[in-house]
Amino acid sequence: MDNHQEHDKQHITPYSLYVLIWVALISLTSITVTVAGISLGNYTLAVALFIAAVKSALVINIFMHIKFDQPIFKVFLLLSALTLLVIFILTFFDFTYR
Amino acid sequence: MSNNVQTIETHGNVHRDDVGAKMGMWLFLFTEVLLFGGMFLIYAVYRFQYPDQFHIAGMELSTTIGTINTIILLTSSLTVALSITALQKGNKLLSVSMLSLTLFFALFFMVNKYFEWSAKFSHGLYPGSDEMLAKQNGEILFFGLYFVMTGLHGFHVLIGIVLLSVILAFIIKDKITPNNFVKLENSGLYWHLVDLIWIFLFPLFYLIQ
Numbered sequence: 083m084d085n086h087q088e089h090d091k092q093h094i095t096p097y098s099l100y101v102l103i104w105v106a107l108i109s110l111t112s113i114t115v116t117v118a119g120i121s122l123g124n125y126t127l128a129v130a131l132f133i134a135a136v137k138s139a140l141v142i143n144i145f146m147h148i149k150f151d152q153p154i155f156k157v158f159l160l161l162s163a164l165t166l167l168v169i170f171i172l173t174f175f176d177f178t179y180r
Numbered sequence: 181m182s183n184n185v186q187t188i189e190t191h192g193n194v195h196r197d198d199v200g201a202k203m204g205m206w207l208f209l210f211t212e213v214l215l216f217g218g219m220f221l222i223y224a225v226y227r228f229q230y231p232d233q234f235h236i237a238g239m240e241l242s243t244t245i246g247t248i249n250t251i252i253l254l255t256s257s258l259t260v261a262l263s264i265t266a267l268q269k270g271n272k273l274l275s276v277s278m279l280s281l282t283l284f285f286a287l288f289f290m291v292n293k294y295f296e297w298s299a300k301f302s303h304g305l306y307p308g309s310d311e312m313l314a315k316q317n318g319e320i321l322f323f324g325l326y327f328v329m330t331g332l333h334g335f336h337v338l339i340g341i342v343l344l345s346v347i348l349a350f351i352i353k354d355k356i357t358p359n360n361f362v363k364l365e366n367s368g369l370y371w372h373l374v375d376l377i378w379i380f381l382f383p384l385f386y387l388i389q
Contacts, residue, residue: 094268095261104258111250115243118387130383137379145261146372147365152199155206162210166217170224177225 093150103144198362205366233318238388246386256285257375260368
């Protein structure tokens, strides 16, 4: 019965929000393509990755509904991001000081 | 407990746990993130080791086709999200149309991929070819990672096409309804993950100029 009630008050993301996010994603794509054409030296990769991170934050929060879901899903997400980060840091330690 | 289940069933509701289903899906997605994460790690290490050769090899990829495929995937993510909202609001026709559109974009993506890879093959660029082996180590690594990572991603797109087709049939047959659509939601999550991975593949392979 609980489950049924939960379903009655489900969150519905409005069409307009999805379209807005899509516009933002397309704009960010055109920015990243334009920026790639300009030589920024060492910053080129950093800028590209920063834009990719912003795009994924939009996709995860809105398209994947994390912003409106229960907090436990954010914990899941954080835990897996940290795991990946630790693996990257440890590997680069090994790679740099080998 | 069995008594409880019976009561629920006599009310016409089959017991189900949507939050649990979603948790299971997210756990699966994390294994996917770790699978691709390992490959991104290899990419990162070798890019630091051979920055110049990665640059030379990256110039051979078409930014245009990469950009087109990015726009296609982002739009397909939008349509699958819209399909969920439409179903929640009880608009089955819109939901079905949006999901069909998603499938169309997914196929479009694969057609582009086919032409992109065919062009590479016809230039003698494929793993183990004479042309490839004549290149420097860093370039061979770049192309190896390119074929494996975009290949595995393309394989995920193919799985997504099969998955979303099944979901589409379920919606048409009213097996997925405005009151029970966790299957559609979870398939949507999978499709967004495929999009997410591409968001990182795109700048790392196609935007080296």
